[in-house]
Amino acid sequence: MTMNPAQAAAMRDGFLGKLENEHKATLAVLEHLPEDKLQYKPHEKLKTFAELTHHIYATGTWFTTIMETGKADFTGGGEGPPVPGTKAALIEACRKMSREMAEKAASLSAETLAKEIPFGNFGTYPAVAYLDWHLNHLIHHRGQLTVYLRTMGAKVPAIYGDSLDYPLMM
Numbered sequence: 001m002t003m004n005p006a007q008a009a010a011m012r013d014g015f016l017g018k019l020e021n022e023h024k025a026t027l028a029v030l031e032h033l034p035e036d037k038l039q040y041k042p043h044e045k046l047k048t049f050a051e052l053t054h055h056i057y058a059t060g061t062w063f064t065t066i067m068e069t070g071k072a073d074f075t076g077g078g079e080g081p082p083v084p085g086t087k088a089a090l091i092e093a094c095r096k097m098s099r100e101m102a103e104k105a106a107s108l109s110a111e112t113l114a115k116e117i118p119f120g121n122f123g124t125y126p127a128v129a130y131l132d133w134h135l136n137h138l139i140h141h142r143g144q145l146t147v148y149l150r151t152m153g154a155k156v157p158a159i160y161g162d163s164l165d166y167p168l169m170m
Contacts, residue, residue: 005110008128012113015131016102019060022135023098026056026142027091028157032149035087042151049148050090054083056141057097063134064104067112067127072119105131 003011030053038050047055058081066072084090113128146156155165162168 002116003114003126003128005114008113008126009110011128012105012108012131015128015135016105019098019102019131019135019138022138022142025157025159026053026138026145027094028159029142029145029149030087030091030094032154032157033087034152034154037152037154038085038087038090040148040152042148049145049152050083050085052141052145052148053090053094056138057094057101059137060101060134061097063130063137064101066117066119067108067130068104070112070115070117070127072117074120101134 033049039048041048046052081093084093108127113126115127116124117127117130118124119130119133142159146159149156156163158166158168
């Protein structure tokens, strides 16, 4: 999909607005994590709550690095710095990675955003499309985190509507 720089810049601005809203919803999920459940995982093959949360935001940084450099490097896996060991430190790390990702994406030129970048065997996309990948990736894994909350016995916040724990009054 080719696009002109003006289209790419408009898409970036839209994606960054959506990402800010989704980040707030994800922080609400993190706030519901009991402090002693940071290492909880519902199955041995899964990441812990902390690892999965950190992965969401480290991958966002990886996607913006792809946009900035024009190449997808799969050797690092987008895992970023070490996973923090407390709930407060995890939330702060996620806030920081989200802020830095948004600032980096906002600083990219319209021409850079329109540049086509191959993504392994998945195809070639304009750089701005990697913000959409991050948006979908965040939403997907946040859904998993809500299942973690439910299976550990914690409350699940309302995200797009009510939840069993937070019914909306109509």
